[in-house]
Every structure is written in structure tokens, then in C-alpha cells.
Amino acid sequence: MGLQPRRDKRMSLPDAVSAVGDGAMIALGGGLSARLPMALVRELIRQGRRGLHLIGSAHSIDVDLLVAAGAVRRCEESYVGFEQDLGLAPAYRRAAEQGSIEVAESCCATILAQLRATEMGLPFLPVRGVRGSDIARLHPEYAEITCPFTGERLVAVPALRPDVALLHAPAADRYGNLHLAQPYVLDERFASAARTVIATADEIGSPGEIAAAGITIPAHLVTAVAEVPFGAHPSSCYPRYGYDRSHLHEYVAAAQAGPDEAGKYLDAYVYGTGTEEGYRAAVGPARLGVLAELPGTTAGWKELFA
Amino acid sequence: MSWTLDEWFVVLLARTIRPGETVFHGFGSPCAQVAMHVAKRTHAPDMILVEGAMYAIDPDPPFIPPTGNDASLSRGAAYSMRFEEFFDAAVRGDVDRMFLSGGQIDGYGNTNVTAIGPPGRPKVKLGGGGGGCNLAATIGSLTLWTTRHRSGRTLVQACDFITDMGHRTPLGTRADLGYTGGGPQWLVTELGVFDFPAGRARLREVFPDVSVEEIRNATGFDLEVAGDLRAARPPAPSELAVVRSLDSLAVRKSEFSADELARTFTERQGQACAC
Numbered sequence: 001m002g003l004q005p006r007r008d009k010r011m012s013l014p015d016a017v018s019a020v021g022d023g024a025m026i027a028l029g030g031g032l033s034a035r036l037p038m039a040l041v042r043e044l045i046r047q048g049r050r051g052l053h054l055i056g057s058a059h060s061i062d063v064d065l066l067v068a069a070g071a072v073r074r075c076e077e078s079y080v081g082f083e084q085d086l087g088l089a090p091a092y093r094r095a096a097e098q099g100s101i102e103v104a105e106s107c108c109a110t111i112l113a114q115l116r117a118t119e120m121g122l123p124f125l126p127v128r129g130v131r132g133s134d135i136a137r138l139h140p141e142y143a144e145i146t147c148p149f150t151g152e153r154l155v156a157v158p159a160l161r162p163d164v165a166l167l168h169a170p171a172a173d174r175y176g177n178l179h180l181a182q183p184y185v186l187d188e189r190f191a192s193a194a195r196t197v198i199a200t201a202d203e204i205g206s207p208g209e210i211a212a213a214g215i216t217i218p219a220h221l222v223t224a225v226a227e228v229p230f231g232a233h234p235s236s237c238y239p240r241y242g243y244d245r246s247h248l249h250e251y252v253a254a255a256q257a258g259p260d261e262a263g264k265y266l267d268a269y270v271y272g273t274g275t276e277e278g279y280r281a282a283v284g285p286a287r288l289g290v291l292a293e294l295p296g297t298t299a300g301w302k303e304l305f306a
Numbered sequence: 307m308s309w310t311l312d313e314w315f316v317v318l319l320a321r322t323i324r325p326g327e328t329v330f331h332g333f334g335s336p337c338a339q340v341a342m343h344v345a346k347r348t349h350a351p352d353m354i355l356v357e358g359a360m361y362a363i364d365p366d367p368p369f370i371p372p373t374g375n376d377a378s379l380s381r382g383a384a385y386s387m388r389f390e391e392f393f394d395a396a397v398r399g400d401v402d403r404m405f406l407s408g409g410q411i412d413g414y415g416n417t418n419v420t421a422i423g424p425p426g427r428p429k430v431k432l433g434g435g436g437g438g439c440n441l442a443a444t445i446g447s448l449t450l451w452t453t454r455h456r457s458g459r460t461l462v463q464a465c466d467f468i469t470d471m472g473h474r475t476p477l478g479t480r481a482d483l484g485y486t487g488g489g490p491q492w493l494v495t496e497l498g499v500f501d502f503p504a505g506r507a508r509l510r511e512v513f514p515d516v517s518v519e520e521i522r523n524a525t526g527f528d529l530e531v532a533g534d535l536r537a538a539r540p541p542a543p544s545e546l547a548v549v550r551s552l553d554s555l556a557v558r559k560s561e562f563s564a565d566e567l568a569r570t571f572t573e574r575q576g577q578a579c580a581c
Contacts, residue, residue, distance in 0.1 A: 032333055032359055033373040057389070058333055058359065058436055081433030083334035084560045085372035088433060096421075096431035105420055108437035109393040116390075128397050129443030132475040132483045134425065134467045135435065153484055182386040183360055183375050189390070238377040245372065298368040301378055305371045305555055 003220040009176045013276060016198050016224040017043040020164050023051040023073070027190040028062050029167035030235060032083065033243040034183060036062040037166040039200050039231035042270045042279060045069040055162060057108045057186055061234065061251055064089040067101060068255055068262040069270070074102040078111065082252055085245075090255035091262055104138050114160035115186065118193040126154035165194035167217070168232045170240050172201035173210040176222030181238045184216060191221040198224050200231040202240050228276050230288055241291040242304050247283065309541055311496060311513070311569035312337075312558050313549050315453065317541040318499060318511075319405065320344035322449040322492045327402035328354040330392070330445070332436045333374030336557040337451060338405035340370055344548045356401070361387035370557050393437060399486055402446040406438060406490075410465045413507045413527035415450055415472025415490030417442075418465040425467050438470035443485040448472075453561040455495035455524050461507075462526040473505035496566050497521050499538060506530060511538045515569060515580030540571070540578040 017040060020026070030036040041062050044052070051073040054063055058079040066072050068091035075096075080089045095101040113125040126145060130136050136155065145156045167187050169178040178199055180187060191197050197217075204227040205213075231237075234244035234251070254265040273279040280288060293300065319341035323329055327350065331338040339358060346355050346364070357365050359375035366382035380386050387395075395401055408417030409432050419438070423429030442448060454460040468475055473489045480489055490507075493500040498521055499511035508530040509521060514537055522529045541549075549558075559567055571578050 032375045034359075034375040058434075077434065079333070079434035079436045081334070083373055084336055085557070088431070093431045097428055099427055103431065105434045107435060107439040108389070109397055109440035112390055112393055127440060128486065129440040129471070131443075132471045132477045132485075133439040133442075133469060134420070135439045135469060138425065181377070182362075182380065183389065185389050188388075236376065243373060243376065302369055302555065305373075305376075 004176070004223060006175050006219060008174045009219070009222060009225050010174050010204065011224045011226050013039060013043050013200065013226040013228055014047070016226045017047055019196060019198065019224070020044060020049060022049055023053070024163040025053040025055060027162035027165040027186070027194055028054060028056040028059060029165065029185065029187040029190060030232065031056070031058045031183065031185040032060055033248070034185070034236050034238070035168050035180070035232050036060070036235040037168040037200060037231070038062060038233060038235060039168070039228040039276050040166040040198060041065055042276070045071060045266065045270050055111065055160065057111060060089065061248060064091045064255060065251070067091040067095050069266055072101050074104060076104045076106050078106050078108045082248065086248060086252045090252060105135060106139070107135055110157055111160065112186065112189060114157050115189040115193040117159035118161045119189065122159060124156045124158050126156050128154065130155040160193065162190060162194040163196065165190035165197045167191065167197060167199045168237065169199055169201045170237050171203050171205050171210060171213060172199060172225050173207040173219070174204060174225070175207060175219035176225045177207065177210045177215045177219040178217040178222065179210050179213040180216040188217060191217045197222045200226050200228040202229050202231060202237060203227065230280055231276065233283065233288070233291070241288070242301070244287070244291055245305055307543065308570055308572040309546055311566055311571070312562050313546055314538070314541050314571065315494065315496060316341045316549050316558055317344060317545045318494050318538060319449060319451055320348070320545065322494070323350050323353060323403060325350045326352050328356065328400060329403045330356040330396065330401050331358050331405040332438070333359040334433065335374070335405055335407060336370060337453070337561050340549060340553045340558050341405070343552050344545055347548045348542070348544050356387070356392060357383070361389060361392040363387065367552070369554050370552060372555065372557050372560070393440070396441050397444050399444055399446070403449060404441055404445045405449050405451065406442065406470055407451050408470070409460065410462045411450060411452060411460060411493065412462055412465050412472065414474045414505060415448070415493065415502060415507065416465050416468045416475055417450065417470045417472070418467045420467045420469045422466055435469035442470040442487070443483070444487045447488050447491040450490050450493040451495070453496050453566065455497045458524050458526070461495070461524065473502060479505070496562065497524065508532055509535060511536045513538050514571065514578050537578065540573055
């Protein structure tokens, strides 16, 4: 799809997500515990998407929840888990071990090169490393080439063009200009490589406010934008709110207990809530308020993680 | 003065950093994360510290949080790199050292963070390697670590899956494969410290409460021992002070079993001993 003309791209979350088809290749923005597009993920699950091909760098509850809901066919991230703190990703792990999803584990710089190839209109780019790693065996699409100038043997990786990029921003305007805080992770690369970019923002502000804050991703790359407060929860979206470690812990414990308990989490926080308004009510305004107070003081910041 | 194994372990990781190096750690690596700040605030003040998943240069975090990309980790940073700025720098050879761990590590320093058992149908699916399989080829030196040596399942004869490449894989040596970086230089475990003088792990230092026999029994590859095997050098008060003040949430402890956390040491007549 070409560049998007300047127009009002505000949509409801369900309407924005309805453009995503079953089987789509989806790039998930953010990473680890930061700025994951969780409202978009929850809405995909509510709408019953199936057979998704997820790509990304290092991810956690976004991928795990989609896998738990049975929405995923193939995972192509560099990492899925909850770091040293909360451990392996329970649904992802179970599905990989049972063979119910394909895991084509990848590597951060490789995915970056594959997205850049798309951005540059090239069919492939060479990368360093990978040769000698078993990661190459998970990717029959890679090839080895000889550099015509130096004679070096390098691994060529094909351009990766996601059907949809799902991104969350702390602030956007109605045209889809997105302001992000670091870490941007791969969001900028996803935005220019994907056919369609669907964004949520905690707040839609005036174009002047977003321009003053700084446009990280320009409107001409964005197809739709929906205002969803706390749309990254339980991940963080600085400077607005920190990540919700205790909620992540609640999810991981449920998912570890097995598919039934994971299903109860999905009923309580995704299906049962109906909408993101319902989700925020289920999490509770008091809890969200605590997350949004940060970072006020070091002591308060620390308390969240204790 | 007394100290615990987890504190000492972090200090030993910190000492693998040479002054002036540009150093990076991945996510899910609390011990390495704390160690980099220990080095920066003690023997390597001029190092360039790249804070893991924030890609923040020389930050001054108020504490180390339990997640790798919280904004607390970039507080006071000179600059926050974009993801691609960091990976480009690492791939072109501008990063001197990276810390890497693994669910399995072999004698060549290959590591597995992908899966235990056959990769098509793994017994345990691990989280994955992040940027390792590109960066292990190009970063100047690697410091490997594990806190699970004693399990007997971590230092193995051969990894079930090679995520990040060491000095030699079944496809050849680093020279054969055209890698531009130097590969594993140190392997720090909760039992001792290994170097890689000829591309193979060699036991260089031991903790005072561990015997070489215990280490041999816990090691799946043939144990080579340095002729001048040394006792690990105790932490200096200045090093311990950084560990304790910076890691006030004690995230480093999440890497250790309860038994290892109970190991305490003290200095008597200039010798470290277990107590």
C-alpha cells in the first residue's frame, strides 16, 4: 500500500482490528515489558482471529496471550518470555513442545535486515553471523552468498513484509502521527515495512501538540488510529505508566497452571470484558492510577517492582 | 568483611571488563547488568556502558528493575540509541564485549537458549536468543556465565541446539565461518571461572568452598585445569558497595538457587573462606 494521504484516521478499536485477516503476518510493536500493543492483541482475540504469523524481536505477554487463545500458527521472534524474573512463556512453551505452533525463532539483527530490505525495495540483504548457528536450520528460506567485491561468504535473508503492524503510542494525532518514547524497538521499521499500520494511542492530541512532542512515526505510514487509554497495559508506556508486574505475575501463574486456568484469565480480562473499557474496569482504576503516578519518586518507582 | 556468593559472582563478571571497552548485555541478565555498573564505578570508569534493551549509553539508574526495558534503566543516560543504531554498531565491530548466558554451554563456548531436546519437538522450549546469533560473530569478546553449573545439565559435551556460536561449531571454526569477533574469553559459573586459551574452556579460578572434583563431576565436557589454578580473588569493599547500593531490589538473586544464595564467605588472614 502506498503512502497514506492526510485525513482523519480515527476509528474505534473493533473497526480498526476488523481489517486484520485470519492468517495475516503481524508485526508486534514494542518489546519485553514496554509498549506492547495489548489492546490490539486483546481485540484480535475477541474477534476470534486464527492462524496468525507473528514476527518481532523480544516479546512476552502479547505473543503468549495470542498463543493461549489459539490465534497463532507461526512464531518468528528472537525471544518470547518473561525474563529472569517470571521465567518462560507458559502458553508459547506448551504449544512449541506439543507442536501446535511452528517456531521459526529468529535473531534481532536478522529481522532488522529483513525489514530494511522491504523498506529499501530490495529482495534480500546479507547479514553477519547466523552461519554455524542452528538458527539457520530453522529457516530454509535463508541462503548463502559470496560477496562479489570481497569474496566473503555471507547469509542472505529475504525481505520480510508484514501484512499488518500493530503499534501502541503514548500520544498520536487524528492523522496518525505517532509520538513514542524510547525504546522505539522496531516500531519505526515495522511502520515503513508493513502493508498496513494500525495504531492505538493512550491519548489523541491536537496535531500541534504531537508535532511539539516530536513525531516518531509519520501519519503517511499509518492507516488507522484508535484512542485507547492504558492500551499497552500490563506493559509500560512511558512517560504515562510503568509496567504492571503483579498483573504479569497473575497471568504467568494462570498460564503455567494449564489451558483451563489460562482460559479463565482470558474470560476474566479479554472475552468477558467485551471492550477495553471493560478491561480497564476489570484491572481496576485504583491499580491503573498507581501505575500512572510513576515515576514520581525513586521510592515509588521501586515499590512497583518489589 | 563478609559477602555472599551472588555478590562475589557479580564482581567476578565485572572484572572481565577491560578499561575503555564498549560493553553490552542482553535482557534477562540481571547479574551481567549489575556487573557492568560495578565495573564502570570501580576499575573501568571510561568504559562505554550500553544498557541492555534500553540501548542507553552510560545511564545512572536509581536501581536495577526486574525487567530489561524499564525507563529507570535509562535515567541520566548520555544518549538512547535506536535499536538499529546499537545492532549496526555491534555488527560493524564497534562493541568490544557482550555478556551471554545459556541453558546449555559446551566446551567451545557455544550456547543454547533455544530448546532442550530435538528442536522440532523440544522437551523444553526456552525463551530464545535475542540478538545472539548475529552478535556472537561480531562482538570483540564474549563473557559467558551460568549460575546452574552444579546441576550437571548446563555445561554439556554438546549443546542440543547452538543458538550463539563459540570458538567452533560442527560447521567449523570462527575463521572458517568468517566471524569478525573474537568469541568467548571468559566463562564464570557459581563454581569457578574458565578462560579459553586455545578455543576450549579451561578452569582458571575456583571458589574456596568448591573442589576441582566437584567441578569435574558437574561438567559434561572433559575438564581441563590450568597449571596455576587460582583461588578466586575476593571482592573489594568498593566493588561490594556498588553491588549492594545499586542492586537494592536484589534482582541478581533471581538467577541463583536457594542453596547457592546461602553460600557466605569471609576473609581471614588474607584468605577467603566459606562460613
